[in-house]
Amino acid sequence: MGRADERRARQRGGRRAAAGGSSGTKPRRSGIRRILNWKTILGTFLGFCLLGMGAFLVLYMVVSIPQGNAAAQQQSNIYKYTDGSTLARTGKVNREIVGLDKVPKPVQLTFVAAENKSFYKDSGVDLRGTARGLLNTLSGKGKQGGSTITQQYVKNYYLTQDQTVTRKLKELVIALKVDRQQTKDDVLAGYINTSYYGRNSYGIQAAAQAYYGKDASDLTVEQGAYLASLLQAPSQYDWGVATDTGKRLVTARWNYTLDNMVEEGWLDAAKRQAMKFPVPQDPKGVPGMQGQTGYLVDAANSALANRLVAQGSAANYEDAKAIVDAGGWTITLNIDKKKQTQLEVAVKTKLSRKLDGKKRRVDGDVEAGAASVDPKTGKVVAMYGGEDYFKHYVNNATRQDYQPASTFKPLIFAAALEQQAKTQDGQDITANTMYDGTSGRAVKGSTIGFAPPNEDDQSYGPVTVQTAMNKSINSVFAQMGVDVGMDKVLKVAGDLGMHTEKLQPVPAQTLGSMGASPLEMAGAYATLDNHGRKVTPAVVASAEHKDRTVTFPNPVGDQVISSEAADTVTSVLTGVVNDGTAQVSVAQASDRDGQQVAGKTGTSDNNKSAWFTGYTPNLVTSVGLFGEVPKDRKDANGKAVKQGTQVSLRGAAGGGRVNGGGFPAQIWAAYTFNAMGRVTAFDLNTTQGAAMEPTPSDTPSQTPSETPSETPTTEKPTTRPPTTSSPPTKTSEPPVPPTTTAPVSPSGTPTDENPTGPFDPNNQQQQ
Missing domain, CATH: 1.10.3810.10 (Biosynthetic peptidoglycan transglycosylase-like)
Structure with missing residues (x-):
């Protein structure tokens, strides 16, 4: 082969090598890299921009300015009771x-x-x-x-x-x-x-x-x-x-x-x-909204607005409220017209008629609120928002700025049962577990010091949880909260229906120091009454508009605590009624007719609020009394007190301290025993608590959770609650309550003592 032939052969070989991707040459693009490059990306982006601009131009040409319709859209809203009769327009x-x-x-x-x-x-x-x-x-x-x-x-x-x-x-x-x-x-x-x-x-x-x-x-x-x-x-x-x-x-x-x-x-x-902030004048009611009507209409509007937001029909609550206020809605509430009237009458006869603001300034500070819920359906069947929507614009049934006090204690016990918690010395927490009821005893096991006094600083020594609930002993439930873990207590309380998301898990919460509304407490207790299935109180049944129909979720949800835990709490709470702080007003009510009842009283710091939340198998009602300054004034020392300031209820109706077992329990009994329809008994899945017949296995342990300071008493309760098999039998002679005057509670101490006077449970000084 000559040199020319060799040169041509090398050239042919070089071209083949280049075609095959030999070293030193740029490889050919393949796959997605041949499609995606900066030119195609830029081209696609510009294409979308042009497409968007074109679509907007078409939209601009197609959409014209319509006729103004804001005034034309304003129509009547019609509000109906659950039976279809008209509540308001x-x-x-x-x-x-x-x-x-x-x-x-x-x-x-x-x-x-x-x-x-x-x-x-x-x-x-x-x-x-x-x-x-x-x-x-x-x-x-x-x-x-x-x-x-x-x-x-x-x-x-x-x-x-x-x-x-x-x-x-x-x-x-x-x-x-x-x-x-x-x-x-x-x-x-x-x-x-x-x-x-x-x-x-x-x-x-x-x-x-x-x-x-x-x-x-x-x-x-x-x-x-x-x-x-x-x-x-x-x-x-x-x-x-x-x-x-x-x-x-x-x-x-x-x-x-x-x-x-x-x-x-x-x-x-x-x-x-x-410039100074120009405080506006007080709201004035809209014609036709007087009495309880305005509270019910506002509650219905709020429920509908919240549902519109939840469904994505409105961006936020304010936009949703504007949709509701624009009119054209037919809103059916779950309010039972008969029960609503019965609740209003109960407040009037047991509270309003006994108050005289001209005689006693404190009487003008008393505000009442109540909410009544069917635990099987979640329907809010009655609501009391205040004396009159025109006189007090804030709905006392839904406000959340007063402490529920000891009505929170059953939720602590519910958490203990649900979490299968133990005491500091390893005992299971049950209705029969012994705790040290010494007043002011420092809790053990907490990094945060807390030593709450009991009502009137009374010490009890070792007591069962049942007795502690009956007498509402603060020191016991403060320790129980720590034993369970306050984070777990708040979680269970939230599961039951309370708003606990922003609360700090500190021992002081065991005294019910957070804010809550009667509607919120009724919902939590309704979940207990419903054997642990979540009940979210529902004011509105349905809402229809010419353009849409709004559906509402089922108020009864999933099981949030076990039926045994819920039923055990219910069983224990029957003891509060029969042998505890609600005995005089509820257990001895003349029209009880043997009805089985569970419930809890509560009286907050400085007597600013007083509560009774109680239930039968078919009706749960929470009643709260709140001390609130109705308008700006000066106190005894000449210091300015602003409208809305929380103040003590002490001295209302000419009595002493206003306890949860007084006016709130009386209102509850007058309403419930009239509205419940028939006598019923709890069907409970538990072997614990006052509603259960004692058995040999129910004998409480003689070892308290903490070393007691006093010798335990052996005195038995004055009344024996019935079994779950039948309603309690009404006795011909009601138990006579003690006649000794209770000592005055120290300032800042939650109080729940059973009222002492046999004639007027609200007057601590009457014998």
Whole structure:
């Protein structure tokens, strides 16, 4: 082979090597790398952008500005009792349109400062905020702001409060068109005249009257800033009914609004510094809402609004409330008309008629609340919110700012049984377990020191859990809470229906130092009554609208504690009625007719609240009395006391300390024994507690959980509760309670002692 042939052969070999991917050459792309590269990614992105722009242009051309429908949508809401009879009808719109020239310019600017500082400069939309809202809607996260004044006006006047992607896209398009066709003043006027301010007030004129008793033209900058701040959360920020948190938040919002005005040059800084928060006047009831009606309607509206949020029909509670208030709803409540009347009569005869605010100032401080639940269905069959919706706007049945006190103790015992907890010396905690009932005894096994006194600082020595429940001995349940573990106690309490999510697991919670409502306590006890199956009290049975039907979940849920644990608590609580702190008012009630009853009394620190939560197999009712200052005043030392301040009930109706075994238990008995229909007996899956016949195996251990300070007593209870096989037999002669006067409870000590007077259990000084 010549040199030329060799050169040609090498060249051919080199080309084959290159084709085969020999070393030093770039390999050929294969698979997904041949498809995905920066050119295809960029092209795809641009394609989507063009597609989105095209779709938006089509949407812009298709969607037109509709006729304003906000006023037309305002219809009546009809509220019905469970039997179909009408409870109330609402819907007369409280709105008066006023021209922008009737609203002072500085007041106009408060709304711009609060909601949309760039209002006079923007094109009517906030694209970033709208995009965020769309993503939140798609992901189910709800609303996170971003709407301009123009967009909110469009939502109020042209569209609805519904939380859907379609509505948000329409809102965006219509807002762009409105901004082009209307002046900024027209948009602002529309916004402040269509917005909902709470208190059944639509528009600034109605709001000015509702909150300050004046026309919009007479509003000050401070008042305007409050109304503008209110729009973010009317229900939460209404000063007349707001919680401390709500008041703090609206005050911060008010400051934010005024500071924005200074920043924009709309308000002089020196004038701003001199401004004080303008506390609005108290709410006034809507015609037809007097008595208990307003409380029931508000509770129904709240339940429906919460359900709309849960279903995703509204972004948040405020939007849902606007949907409800827009009208057109037929709402059927679970309230039983007959039982509702019976509960109102019981409060009137056992409490209201005995109070005289002209004679005793403390009588004017007494507020009553109650909720009654069917444990088998979860229906709220009756509710007492206060003397009159027009006189006291806050619903005492649902408020959560008073301590439930010793009505929490059964939940501690329930946790002990459910967790199969043991005492510090290794004994199982049962109804017969011995504990040291010495007053002020420091709990053992806790890193947090706690040594609660008993009522009247009385010591009991070693006692069974049954006796401790009957006498409501604080030292026993403080130790039991530590034995179980307070984190576990709060978990079980939460499972039963209490709101314990934010509570700290500290021993002091064993005294019921958290806030709770009668409705909440009725729900927890209903779960016990229902053998451990969760009962979530339901005010509303159904809600229908011309556009939709809202379904509600079954109020009775899954088993949250064992039936044996729940039934053991019930058995023990029959002892509280027959031999404990509720004996005089409930066990000896003339119309008891042998009815078996379980329940627990409670009296909080400084006698600011008094409770009785009790139940029969078919009805659970929680009654609370709360000491509350009805209006601003000065105390005996001349110190200012603000409206709503929690105060002592001591001395009400001319008596001494107001115990849970007094007025609350009397109201409970008068209502329940009249409303229950027939005498029934508990069907309990347990061998423990006062409702069970004693057996040889029931003999309590003689070794207390902690070393006792006194010798245990051997005295037996004065009455023997019946077995579960039949209702108790009514005796012809009721047991005579002791006649000795109880010592006064030290300040700050929860009290639950059985009232001593045979004639008036509420008067500690009567013999």
